[in-house]
Amino acid sequence: MKIGITSTIPAEIVYAAGHVPCDLNNLFINDPDPGRFITLAEDEGFPRTTCAWIKGLYGVLQTVEIDTVIVVSGGDCSNTLALGEVLAHDGLRIIPFSYPLRPEPGPLKLALEELTRKLKAEPEQIAACKEKLDRCRRKLAEIDRLTWQDGKVRGRENLDFLVSASDFRGEPRAFLAEIENFLAQAKTRTARPRRLRLGLAGVPPILGNLCQTLENLGAELVFNEIPRQFAMPWAPDCDLVEQYLRYTYPYQVERRLDDITRACRERQLDGVIHYTQSFCFRQIEDILFKRRLPVPVLTLEADQPEAVDGRTLTRLETFIEMLAGAKEMPDWFIKT
Numbered sequence: 001m002k003i004g005i006t007s008t009i010p011a012e013i014v015y016a017a018g019h020v021p022c023d024l025n026n027l028f029i030n031d032p033d034p035g036r037f038i039t040l041a042e043d044e045g046f047p048r049t050t051c052a053w054i055k056g057l058y059g060v061l062q063t064v065e066i067d068t069v070i071v072v073s074g075g076d077c078s079n080t081l082a083l084g085e086v087l088a089h090d091g092l093r094i095i096p097f098s099y100p101l102r103p104e105p106g107p108l109k110l111a112l113e114e115l116t117r118k119l120k121a122e123p124e125q126i127a128a129c130k131e132k133l134d135r136c137r138r139k140l141a142e143i144d145r146l147t148w149q150d151g152k153v154r155g156r157e158n159l160d161f162l163v164s165a166s167d168f169r170g171e172p173r174a175f176l177a178e179i180e181n182f183l184a185q186a187k188t189r190t191a192r193p194r195r196l197r198l199g200l201a202g203v204p205p206i207l208g209n210l211c212q213t214l215e216n217l218g219a220e221l222v223f224n225e226i227p228r229q230f231a232m233p234w235a236p237d238c239d240l241v242e243q244y245l246r247y248t249y250p251y252q253v254e255r256r257l258d259d260i261t262r263a264c265r266e267r268q269l270d271g272v273i274h275y276t277q278s279f280c281f282r283q284i285e286d287i288l289f290k291r292r293l294p295v296p297v298l299t300l301e302a303d304q305p306e307a308v309d310g311r312t313l314t315r316l317e318t319f320i321e322m323l324a325g326a327k328e329m330p331d332w333f334i335k336t
C-alpha cells in the first residue's frame, strides 16, 4: 500500500511493514503545474495566508489514490496538525508520528515503537530494511562529498538526489541503481573551477530555478542543509534510534545552527542563503541564523511555486557581488 508522508519519518519502518512511503512534498513540487494543487486547496477553503506547501499537500491528495497518510504531529508545524485534521474529516486514515520535543533516546524509542506497532512491522524486517536504505545513504553521502570536496557534482544535482531520501522515490532498489549510475558518470567529470561557495539552509525552496540562478550568478551551492538531513549520511554508523536522534530538523534550531556552522567551516562556505517560506513560523528562527552563523546570511522568502522573480534576482546578485568583493574574487567569476 502506498502511504503518503508529510515530512521525513522513519521510512525504514514503512518499508519493513511492506508499504511504500510517498513524500507528498515531492509529488507537489515536481508536478509540471504545482500551482493547480494550491488552487484546489484554496477552493476548499484553505486561507491565502497559509503556507503553500500545506496547500500543495492537500491538493495533491485530491488527485492521487492514497488513503493513508503519516502526518508528523510533533517536530514539524501546527499547520501540518490542522492539515491532518481536515484530511481525517475527508475520510483518510491518518497515522500521527511525533518526534519528541527534545532529542532524547527514551521518548524517541517509544515513538519508533508506536509507529512499528501501528504499521505492524517486525523488528527483523526493520533491521533488514535499514541495511538496504543505508546502502543508498552511503552513496548519497558520496554524492555530497563529490559536491563540496571534488567539485564534480552541481548544487542542484546534489539537492535532487539528497531530497529524495525522504521516501527513496518509492523504489529503493531502482533509486540505488540510479545513484550508482550517476556516481560512475560524475566521477569521470573534470572538477569545476573553484567559485564562490554557498550553503542553502531552511526548508526546501519552492522556487524551482533557485539553484540554477545561483549557478548563473557565479556561485556554487556546496551545502544543502535539509536535503542532507533527509539523506542522513551518519545512519550506517548507528542504530535507528540514534539515526533519528541525530536528525536535526524536528528539534530545537540550535542543533541545526551547530550543524550549519560545522558545514561553514568544513566546506569553507563564503555565505549562507536562508530560505524561508511565506507564512511559516520558521521565519522567526532567521533572527538566530543571522546572530549565530559565522558567515554572511541572506534571507530569501518566497510564497508560490514559481521562478525567481526580478526582485529576488537583484538581492541574490547584490549578495554574491558583496561576497565576491569581500574575497576580492576576479571579475571573470561573476555571471559566467
Ligand code: SF4
Binding pocket: 051, 052, 053, 054, 076, 077, 078, 079, 080, 203, 277, 279, 280, 281, 282
Ligand atoms: S514551510 Fe513551515 S509552515 Fe510550511 S509546512 Fe513547512 S514548517 Fe510548516
